Amino acid sequence: MSVVASRSGKSGIKEEAAAYIDQLYRVAYHLTKQKDDADDLVQETYLRAINNYAQFESGTNLKAWLTRILYNMFVNRYHRERKTVSFDQPAAETDISWLDTMASSNPGPEAQFLQAELKDKLKEALDSLSEEFATPIVLVDIGGFSYAEVAEITSCPIGTVRSRLFRARAVLAGKLREYVRHEK
């Protein structure tokens, strides 16, 4: 989803910026995992945006611009406090070896997935991901951004976004698959 800022003047931009509060909050919440931290992060994002308002180019993507400010503040503020896992580390968290052993006769997970319990499991699994894994999923599936926008927001090459998103989904699918198999 790409939303281009209104060219109809500052009052239009104010209204458009206000319309993104909820979307920015959801991204902030799934990055920080804390409601209070997300509240603070979104408030400070808007404050910083206004302080840097003169740098905003009319006609560009306001939602992506605000989200880039939010993400940079998140990285600067919360990154040091959180455990991060490099993609080079052979940690269990990054293990997607189940893909190599996936039996072609596996039944589809859709029916089980619709159960409310799995929603909680998925949230739990998302929260357990390291920042590198979680960020592209949050921005694409919760923020509604394209790969190009995520690349711009996170200052990563688009190929890295694509690869991390796949690996993150594969890790989450592996965790859910284990849960479903365990419950059977």
Place this chain on the structure above:
Amino acid sequence: MFGMKNKAMSCEQNREKISSLLDAELSPGEKKMLEKHLSVCVTCRTLEEWLRCVKEGISRLAGEPAISKSAREKILATLNQIPSDMPLMPWWKRLLKRS
């Protein structure tokens, strides 16, 4: 044996693209090739189903929770502080930024 190795390599190459397919981020040519592969590969179709479930499940998480009332009010008050005569980036600065 040769055929099996080729199929395995093909699956390996297509895995990442399955994720991109779900986000409509493939070129028409890539999409066509992947769909052709999915039509004959049960393993990759199973992976597609798992990845689709993850994507849809995460999307469902987007509806919760909501920002606090006090935070929303503070943000709206902050937005109202933007002076109507505050200039956006001038043309010469935009030009310098792009060069």
